[in-house]
Amino acid sequence: MLVDFELIERAQRGDSAAFNEIVQVYRKRIMGTITRLIARTEDVEDVAQEVFVRLYFSLDQLRTPKVFEPWLYRLTVNAAYDYLRKQRRRHEFRMSDLSEQQVMLADAAAGGKADHDEQQQKRIREAVDSMLGAVSEADRLLLMLKEVEGLSLKELEKIYKVNENALKVRLFRARQRVLKAFGASAQGQAG
Amino acid sequence: MYPGDHGNHEEELDALFRAYREACPDREPGVNFMPGVWQRIEAQQRNTFSFLHMAQAFATAAVAATLALGVYLYLPQNSSARAGAYQQNYLEALADANSVETPDIVGPLRLDLRQSANQPGR
Numbered sequence: 001m002l003v004d005f006e007l008i009e010r011a012q013r014g015d016s017a018a019f020n021e022i023v024q025v026y027r028k029r030i031m032g033t034i035t036r037l038i039a040r041t042e043d044v045e046d047v048a049q050e051v052f053v054r055l056y057f058s059l060d061q062l063r064t065p066k067v068f069e070p071w072l073y074r075l076t077v078n079a080a081y082d083y084l085r086k087q088r089r090r091h092e093f094r095m096s097d098l099s100e101q102q103v104m105l106a107d108a109a110a111g112g113k114a115d116h117d118e119q120q121q122k123r124i125r126e127a128v129d130s131m132l133g134a135v136s137e138a139d140r141l142l143l144m145l146k147e148v149e150g151l152s153l154k155e156l157e158k159i160y161k162v163n164e165n166a167l168k169v170r171l172f173r174a175r176q177r178v179l180k181a182f183g184a185s186a187q188g189q190a191g
Numbered sequence: 192m193y194p195g196d197h198g199n200h201e202e203e204l205d206a207l208f209r210a211y212r213e214a215c216p217d218r219e220p221g222v223n224f225m226p227g228v229w230q231r232i233e234a235q236q237r238n239t240f241s242f243l244h245m246a247q248a249f250a251t252a253a254v255a256a257t258l259a260l261g262v263y264l265y266l267p268q269n270s271s272a273r274a275g276a277y278q279q280n281y282l283e284a285l286a287d288a289n290s291v292e293t294p295d296i297v298g299p300l301r302l303d304l305r306q307s308a309n310q311p312g313r
Contacts, residue, residue: 039215127207179200
């Protein structure tokens with residue numbers, strides 16, 4: 001835990017200074033998690049703000065400060081999930097407006113500005129995002145939390161409020177799908 | 192850890208996830224992050240307050256309308272009770288009209304046959 005229980009209890013009682021302190025401590029970590037979950041850097045701050053607004057209004061429902069971090073992660077996952085659902089609708093609309101050539105030109109212009117490292121990182125992000133397209137958004141978030149954020153099954157159990165076996169099955173299936181997509185992309189590159 | 196026919200890709204996939212973690216490092220939020228959070232909180236509180244305000248006004252109006260309807264439904268019944276109209280059913284009204292004291296001028300005709308037999312000349 002990055003903060004002590006007393007600070008959380010003070011925030012629960014409506015202490016604005018305590019709430020501010022919690023946000024200061026967790027905002028960087030939450031923004032990092034959201035960056036990896038939604039893979040769109042320009043909207044990360046917006047989603048992170050939404051997470052802390054939801055935290056503010058749901059703090060009184062937190063039974064014990066012991067479960068604060070899984071609670072915050074749960075809010076983060078839900079906000080990211082809501083964002084992805086909205087974004088998918090907007091994206092479909094936006095991409096349908098552009099011709100294939102326009103999309104390629106936009107990508108080339110964006111690539112020209114970035115230096116080599118950034119391009120490399122961009123390629124990695126795109127490769128992972130493309131592979132994760134093989135699973136549902138819910139499974140994408142679950143895989144991210146497990147494989148990229150490094151959360152344990154116990155932690156995931158608290159976030160998702162389902163038993164460990166159900167999580168294992170879901171993770172296994174999601175990973176198998178991603179592996180299949182990964183294998184197909186590796187074969188495509190080799191061929 | 193995850194058995195399957197993708198064995199050789201397992202490690203590559205793990206490495207790719209690690210690279211992804213490094214390609215998306217934790218970010219420092221901008222200077223307007225906290226003011227933005229509080230603006231959103233206050234906006235939501237205002238919305239909640241105005242909704243509660245509207246809900247209270249609606250509830251008050253509903254109570255007032257119920258009372259008014261209650262009074263309206265009660266008053267006509269009370270005035271008709273004072274007037275004494277339509278307070279009895281048909282049988283009660285008929286019984287009142289033909290009470291015991293009232294002469295039975297339309298009662299059934301009774302014939303005393305013994306009396307007429309004792310009369311001479313018949």
